Amino acid sequence: MSDQVSIQRDRVSGPEESDDTSQGLDSSTQHLNRHSIQDSNTRYQTKFTFVPQRESGKGAIMLAPTIRSPPKTPRGSEPPKKVCKPGILSVVGHLALFxxxxxxxxxxxxxxxxxxxxxxxxxxxxxxxxxFAAKGHETLILVSLADILMHRIRYTLLQDKGGVPLGFLSSSFIIGSPISYLFSLELWAPLLRPVTKAKRTSIYIQLTGILIVISIILxxxxAPLSAIAIIPRSGLWRIPVPMEExxxxxxxxxxxxxxxxxxSIYYHNEGDNLDEALLQLRSTMAELAQRQPPSYTWRISNSSFIARERTISITANPIKEHPLAIATTPMKxxxxxxxxxxxDMPVDILTRIQQKLPGDRFESEWDLPGANFTVAEKWKRLRQAPTSxxxxxxxxxxxxxxxxxxxxTPTFMFNSNITNNKVTLDLAQEKEKNDPYSKFLFLELPDSRTSPAILFLHSQKTxxxxxxxxxxxxxxxxLEHGESVYRTHLxxxxxxxxxxFGxxxxxxxxxxxxxxxTSRNINDLPREESSSPENSSYQSIMDFCDTVGTKDCYPVSxxxxxxxxLSWSDDRAGYNILQPFQLGVNESPRQGDVIINKECFVSGYGYDWKSSRTIPLAFSVLLLHxxxxxIHMTIVLWSRHPWHSSSWGSFGQMMVLALRSKALDGLGSVGAGVSSSKTWSTSVSVRVVGDEDRLEMAIQNEKGGHSQYQEG
Incomplete structure (x- = not known):
């Protein structure tokens, strides 16, 4: 029996005379305190044995009492008690599993x-x-947190000094529903009113309490954060486009x-007819006029106007006394x-339009002979161009x-508050600056910021x-697949x-x-004829609104x-990055040009950091775990003697350990003890006591020693 160590135990008459004898257990900084209070006059020896396990090949720390002249009991001696399992492979397996x-x-x-x-x-x-997968992930995290807390509790229970506060014992068992424990005296009494005076023990208690609080919050x-992280969000997801496209x-x-x-600019788009386009606005104005008090609402109507492939969105002020209209349309x-x-492209594909500003990235004429740029290098330069x-x-x-x-000097009162609402004109001076035969005048108002104005001269001095x-x-x-009209979202x-505008x-x-x-009429007339006031675009608008007779006709038109x-622009060119440079056919863009950048998307579910603001919050908590x-794995694996234990891993096992322990001084009666913060701040540890070498809980006194059993 070379593996056995004999320890002579003497009778102890009180706490001052007790032998603080301990036996190392080949685990990281852990000892089982061995104290005995004898009731007989017999003297005997107890031996701690390291017993190897055949099935695993690893050793298990056990308490194997070998008793000389043992006392007679109904059950006899207990079997060896497994306290912890040392060995790096056993520890790694436990950490990997949990x-x-x-x-x-x-x-x-x-x-x-x-x-x-x-x-x-x-x-x-x-x-x-x-x-269900999110619920499984939640359960795995709870098991992991409970194991970390239980390891910490076992460590402080088995260490030589300090012990663990009584209020911390149940922390790992209620990790699934910890709210009541978070606001209990059991948790906060050891943190706020520790009993021990030893500085090192107090720090251990504070660290354990912080770990418990963090685990409770996690x-x-x-539960909700795991579901937020695992369940994908619906939205639009970018898909790759073939290089050829x-x-x-x-x-x-x-x-x-x-x-x-x-x-001044030259604007004459042959083939467009403003007169026909204005007729389409009749239905638009009729739709916008469908508003009744008192719930005035701004209605939006879409009209193709001149270009049928482009939609102009128009809205008008529902209060007719203050005619105002707003319109917008995509670029031509x-x-x-x-x-x-x-x-094989998806049928529900959506194309998003953005702009790229190439700057001087294409100024090196890298398509010309001698440049020797590869297609990959061209793509790199194009991707470097900022996108907006x-x-x-x-x-x-x-x-x-x-x-x-x-x-x-007529005065006009507006109501939009974009600029000054009151405008006074010098009519005689304005007429001298314009065509005397024209029924409309172009004005530049000094107090209207950059806004131009048009004055329409009606009959009867109106x-x-x-x-x-x-x-x-x-x-x-x-742009939706198969559609020709672009959709915009403001x-x-x-x-x-x-x-x-404000x-x-x-x-x-x-x-x-x-x-x-821009006042030349958009029709097939020669330029000289269309430049006259009677053939002007604004004259056509004036004639049209006189026939309609509504106050919102002028602002809408x-x-x-x-x-x-403003959306009309025909200064465009095409470029294929996969083909060589060809003057007038395939010329690369230059600084100041605007590239139409297209990205394709499909709707569905997926993972994206930007799909919800709660996702970064969820992962900040999950990554904290x-x-x-x-940190826990590092502490366990880097210790001198890595170990893990399954002792007292459930509330029932902890309760049996408490029931097998004798009553101790310092706890008081049942009612007074649990209502006192000092009770929950009192530290306890596990030791070997009695003639049968049982494991029992013992209370630590303020100096780190053990209190005596309570009499009676």
Missing amino acids: HLPPVVVTLALVVLYSVRIYWGKLSDEQLSYLQ SAAV KGFFIYSYRPLWKTDLSQ ILRDSPEVVWE RWKQPIVAVECAYGTETETN LELCRIFSRWIETDTW DAPLSDVQVH QSTDLIKIGKDWLNS LAAFMAYV VLIVF
């Missing part, structure tokens, strides 16, 4: 979210299966988003950009009536002044005047020369026409 599954699931989810995995179309039944939050794109070789239109250059199509949202014009037109006076405000707004522009409602500092500056250049004119597991 902690690796939830950690692997969490880290796998992080990878799936990082690559934005697309699940596709999921049915309600499939989503229900994922809810266990309470893991992605390599060709359209770009504008002139700036699209000019904010200074003070100079999008119509000339071909749809992305390839073999697409833009389109938005126009607001408000009109007010006035009357000619003897002093020729005047109507219309102010025009316009700017470029960023939009989400989409950041704010189209009717929100103050958001679009606080904007980037209004388009429009001058009289620009208005004159002008807003639609100005939005159409991963961090705790890594």
Whole structure:
């Protein structure tokens, strides 16, 4: 019996005379305290034995009492008690079983979210299966947290000094429903009012308490957060486009988003007929007029106007006393950009339009002979070009009536608050600046920021002044597969005047020369004839509104026409990055050009960090559990003697240990003991006592020693 160590035990008459004899258990900094209080005069020896286990080949720490002159008991001696299992392989197996599954699931989810995995179309039944998976993930995390807490409790129970506060014993058993324990005296009494005076023991208690609190918070939050992380979100998911389709794109070789239109331009689009387009606005104005008090609402109507392949969205003020209309439409250059199509493409594909500004990345003429750039290098330069949202014009037109006076200074009152609502004109001076035979005048109002104005001269000295405000707004522009009309989504409602114009500092500056250049009637007349006032576009609008007779005709017609004119651009070219440079046919874009960048999406379910604000919160909690597991595994594996234990792993086993222990001093009666914070702050440990060498709980006194049994 060379593996046995004999320890002579003497009679102990009280706590001051007790021998604090301990036997090392070949585990990390752990000892089982061996104290005995003898009731007989006999002397005997007890031996601790390291017993090997045949089935695993590893040793197990056991308490194997070998008793000389043992006392007679009904049951005789107990079998050896397994306290812990040392050995690196046994410890690694235990850690892998209890902690690796939830950690692997969490880290796998992080990878799936990082690559934005697309699940596709999921049915309600499939989503229900994922809810079960989320519940399984939650259970694995709870088991992991309970094992970490139990390891900490066992460590402090078995260590030589300090012990564990009585209030912490149940922490690992209620991890599944910890809310009541979080607000109990059992948890907070050891943290706020520790009994021990030893600094090192107090630090151990504080660290254990912090671990318990963190574990409680994690266990309470893991149920919803695990479901948030595992169940995918529905949305739009980008799909790869074949190189043959992605390599060709359209770009504008002139700036699209000019904010200074003070100079004259040539605008004559043959084939477009404004008279027919204005007739289409009759139904639009009739639809917008369908509003009844007191619930006035801004209605939106879509009209093809001049270009049937482009939709102009129009809304008007429901209060007719303050006529105001807002219109917006996609750019014409999008119509000339071909749809992305390839073999086996999804039928529900959506194409998003964005802009790329190449800058000087294409100035090196890398398509010319001698450049020797590969296609991959060209793609790299193209990807480096910044990408931003697409833009389109938005126009607001408000009109007010006035009357000619003897002093020729009519006053007009507006209501939009975009600029000064009160405008006073010098009519005689304005007429001298314009064609005396014209029934409309182009004005530049000094107090209207960059806004131009058109004054319509009606019969019987009635005047109507219309102010025009316009700017470029960023939009989400989409094209559905098989459709020819682009859909746009604004950041704010189209009717929100103050958001679009009230606080904007980037209004388009429009001058009289620009208005004159756009006033030529859009029909098949020669340029000389169409330049006359009677053939002007604005004269056509005036004639049309006189027949309609509604107050919102002028703002609706002008807003639609100005939005159409601003969106008109035909300065485009095509470029194929897979083909060599060819002058006039395949020329690369230059600085100042705007590339139409297209991305394809499909609807369905998938993982994306940006799909919900709760996802980063969920993973911050789940990754906190991963961090705790890594810290726990590091502490266990890097100790001098790695070990793990399954003792007292359930509430029933802990209760049996307590029932087998004799009553101790310091706990008081049943009622007074549990209601006292000092009771829950009192530290306990496990030791070998009695003639039968039983494992029992013992209370630690303030100095770290053990209290005596309670008499009676």
